[in-house]
Amino acid sequence: MVSSGFRATLLKLGLEEERLAVLEGKGGIVEDEFEGIRYVRFRDSARGFRRGTVVFENGDVVPGFPHIKRIVQLENGVRRVFKGEPFYVEEKVDGYNVRVVKVGRRILALTRGGFVCPFTTERILDFVDEGFFRDYPDLVLVGEMAGPESPYIVEGPPYVEGDIRFFLFDIQEKGTGKSLPAEERYDLARKYGIPHVEVFGLYDSSRIDDLRGLIERLSREGREGIVMKSPDMRRIAKYVTPYANVNDVRIGSRIFFDLPHGYFMARIKRLAFYFAERHLRGEEFDEYAKALGKALLGPFVESIHEVASGGEVEEVFTVRVKNIGTAYRMVAHFERLGVRIHIEDIEDLKNGYWRITFKRVYPDATREMRELWNGRAF
Ligand code: ATP
16 A cells, blocks of 8 residues: 555646556555655556656656667668658667666665665766766666676676676656757766767668668677667667677576566567568578577576476576675565575675675576476476
């Protein structure tokens, strides 16, 4: 149940009484707390409130980050979305989405689902100048946290060595969620020294060959893809590299039983459209086909062996924190997400940081594999 204080705030923001009751009934809206700061997060969308929207006690609203449309046929997709108008091309950085916001005197980092993330909140001022929020308390910095030491993502981009980094890609208004025009964001990032995703420049549909060349290069460099944005941020589309599609399959196949089949199908579909658009055949086609097959089967078979010899399907990841308490808060945070993790190791890096090693176990995937290995008929 949402407490009476929040009820009043939500009604004032325009959520109707009946709507609120329905949402509460099905757990679509949940009240939460982070270090004494109370907030409500939307697990489902409701009129005017996107999934992932967070409402704080002081009435601050941080809208959920919207879905970005994906194109799988680059040339036709670009034509259709941008209709001949120019667009900026930015790198799509492979990490996890955070919205950074000042609420009262605290700077908080929110996950896509609308949780205050204890880890990201502790680390965010390592990357973002607090001065920005003194000047713009009503703006939200939206970016990707990416690197090899991430609590949510198995791998980081190739150019982030150790630890994790923040990459800005959007600035939105609290309340409305309206994005600042791209150029204004580029200027603010420069002015406040906020690290930004790489911007590859202004393109239009007449430069499709250059765009293809860019995709080929990013793919060779092991990077995820691009997000194209009209300067006013009204039209946005994403396109991922063939490398990222194969790599996602490779990462996912270790935990095959824990992912919906659609995860794999979507990536195979994207690759098929890439092959078709590029008319890939011969050696190049064979190479990709082999890479995809290996990505799909290799880690899957390895994890069956692991379970068959008494092990579990598990993942080990490390993060750097300033306080060990943050590591325990992450364990509790994952528990609320329905995920079981535990701390394996704590190492003092002697520079003000601790390196924490977590282990995540996949009990359902392990059970399923064990059963099948042990001969269950189905
Ligand atoms: P959705 O399709 O709802 O956007 P998703 O998780 O299925 O979400 P992704 O393939 O992860 O889709 O792509 C969208 C995400 O890409 C964004 O939520 C954002 O976190 C991330 N991203 C990385 N770089 C950028 C960028 N330059 N511009 C916008 N988003 C970016």
